[in-house]
Amino acid sequence: MFPASANIIIIGGGVLGASAAFQLAKDGHQDIVLLDRGPLASGTTPFAAGQTAYLSVSPDRLPLTTYCLDFLENFADRTGYPIHFNQHGSLRIALTEAYLPELEAHQVAADQLGHELKFLTPEEAKELVPTLDVPDAKGIIFIARDGYVEPKSVAIGYASAARDLGVTIQTHTKVANIEVTEGQVKAVYTNRGKIQTKQIVVAAGAWTRQLAQRFGLDMQVVPVRHQAYVTAPLEDVAPRQPIVRLIEPQIYVRPEAGGLLVGGYGYRPVSFDMDEFPDRFEIAALEPDLIYYSRLHNAATTYFPTLRQAAVVQERRGLPTITPDAKYLVSTVTEVKGLIIATGCQVGGIQSSPAIGRMVADLISGQDYFGVLSAFAADRFESVYSDAQLRDQCETVYGNLYLQPH
Numbered sequence: 001m002f003p004a005s006a007n008i009i010i011i012g013g014g015v016l017g018a019s020a021a022f023q024l025a026k027d028g029h030q031d032i033v034l035l036d037r038g039p040l041a042s043g044t045t046p047f048a049a050g051q052t053a054y055l056s057v058s059p060d061r062l063p064l065t066t067y068c069l070d071f072l073e074n075f076a077d078r079t080g081y082p083i084h085f086n087q088h089g090s091l092r093i094a095l096t097e098a099y100l101p102e103l104e105a106h107q108v109a110a111d112q113l114g115h116e117l118k119f120l121t122p123e124e125a126k127e128l129v130p131t132l133d134v135p136d137a138k139g140i141i142f143i144a145r146d147g148y149v150e151p152k153s154v155a156i157g158y159a160s161a162a163r164d165l166g167v168t169i170q171t172h173t174k175v176a177n178i179e180v181t182e183g184q185v186k187a188v189y190t191n192r193g194k195i196q197t198k199q200i201v202v203a204a205g206a207w208t209r210q211l212a213q214r215f216g217l218d219m220q221v222v223p224v225r226h227q228a229y230v231t232a233p234l235e236d237v238a239p240r241q242p243i244v245r246l247i248e249p250q251i252y253v254r255p256e257a258g259g260l261l262v263g264g265y266g267y268r269p270v271s272f273d274m275d276e277f278p279d280r281f282e283i284a285a286l287e288p289d290l291i292y293y294s295r296l297h298n299a300a301t302t303y304f305p306t307l308r309q310a311a312v313v314q315e316r317r318g319l320p321t322i323t324p325d326a327k328y329l330v331s332t333v334t335e336v337k338g339l340i341i342a343t344g345c346q347v348g349g350i351q352s353s354p355a356i357g358r359m360v361a362d363l364i365s366g367q368d369y370f371g372v373l374s375a376f377a378a379d380r381f382e383s384v385y386s387d388a389q390l391r392d393q394c395e396t397v398y399g400n401l402y403l404q405p406h
């Protein structure tokens with residue numbers, strides 16, 4: 001039966017909305033409804049590479065590291081649903097001396113948290129990843145606890161655990177608008193009817209800005225297309241080889257089904273206004289940018305010559321959300337009581353999902369477990385960008401994601 005009212009409504013059943021639903025239910029909140037316009041995890045989440053890169057040099061993100069890592073490493077214990085965390089480490093590679101200080105900063109972060117990090121020679125890196133060709137690299141670090149997950153399994157794991165704790169899940173339920181009276185949330189209007197509530201969490205991924213505009217808010221976040229591809233099986237690709245991150249060409253490469261999954265930043269950043277798409281648009285229908293794919297492939301071939309012969313068997317793309325300062329947007333909203341926004345993952349929503357769900361629950365209970373919520377507040381921006389400026393700035397942020405301190 002479709003609910004007429006709820007204590008908390010979460011809009012969006014991607015990895016963030018599902019994580020928030022789980023954390024809220026785990027905290028003991030009752031009468032929670034999770035809504036999605038499609039099936040669960042049908043937005044950008046299923047297209048992710050699912051990689052983690054926890055040793056952030058950012059003071060806002062480092063406090064989330066231990067919690068997120070511990071959560072993914074013990075996902076089945078936490079949720080009751082197993083995921084496969086392929087935890088074979090990552091290589092972060094500076095091709096020029098300009099990025100050596102960044103690698104050293106990673107060492108400091110690793111020491112601070114007691115994590116294993118080693119500097120490797122190009123020959124040692126090649127032993128781990130035989131198809132990698134970076135003989136002149138200036139610095140290579142190996143981060144032992146990085147890895148990758150199947151992203152959809154993470155979202156479905158959270159949602160299933162949330163359902164077990166009493167959360168009601170309503171799919172094919174699209175929120176058209178929100179009723180706000182005297183600055184307080186009152187209800188959501190969906191294609192299946194109205195639900196009264198005093199607390200809403202908007203975790204609508206690419207649609208978050210558009211939805212917030214419907215009720216008069218200008219959230220500083222936009223969707224930017226991100227693309228990756230997967231090759232057919234290749235000789236010398238080991239299933240347990242680490243992820244490779246090349247800083248200057250902004251490329252990541254990891255094993256996938258015997259082949260390589262290749263993605264990268266800066267190859268042609270394009271942001272979107274979701275109003276440009278038809279109402280029934282699905283992320284799966286996002287057109288490929290073939291120029292981007294071709295530039296990315298040519299660049300990756302320089303460091304992985306084996307890619308020259310590779311047949312592409314799968315393309316992955318979606319619309320992750322970017323903010324003008326490359327920080328998450330996890331916040332209450334001054335203008336509207338009872339509203340929380342959870343988005344702006346900068347192409348890292350899978351890995352950060354445990355902490356973002358936790359922060360949403362903290363915003364509702366008035367806590368700040370990580371002590372970093374003010375860094376992700378919606379009102380942190382000194383100047384509000386116009387639409388065009390915002391898109392421009394977010395494309396720049398996205399296009400330089402590996403080149404900024406990470």
Ligand SMILES: Cc1cc2nc3c(=O)[nH]c(=O)nc-3n(C[C@H](O)[C@H](O)[C@H](O)COP(=O)(O)OP(=O)(O)OC[C@H]3O[C@@H](n4cnc5c(N)ncnc54)[C@H](O)[C@@H]3O)c2cc1C
Binds near residue numbers: 015048049205263345
């Ligand atoms: C190629 C690629 C590689 C990536 N690699 C990584 C990686 O290695 N590691 C990593 O951590 N991240 C990665 N990401 C980013 C990651 O996919 C995103 O950060 C994450 O999936 C965002 O999750 P979300 O829940 O915010 O959004 P989504 O998954 O898009 O979920 C939003 C949900 O909201 C629903 N919705 C929207 N509007 C409404 C409405 N009006 N009413 C009801 N429901 C609504 C949608 O249907 C959707 O299910 C990658 C992304 C791509 C595209």
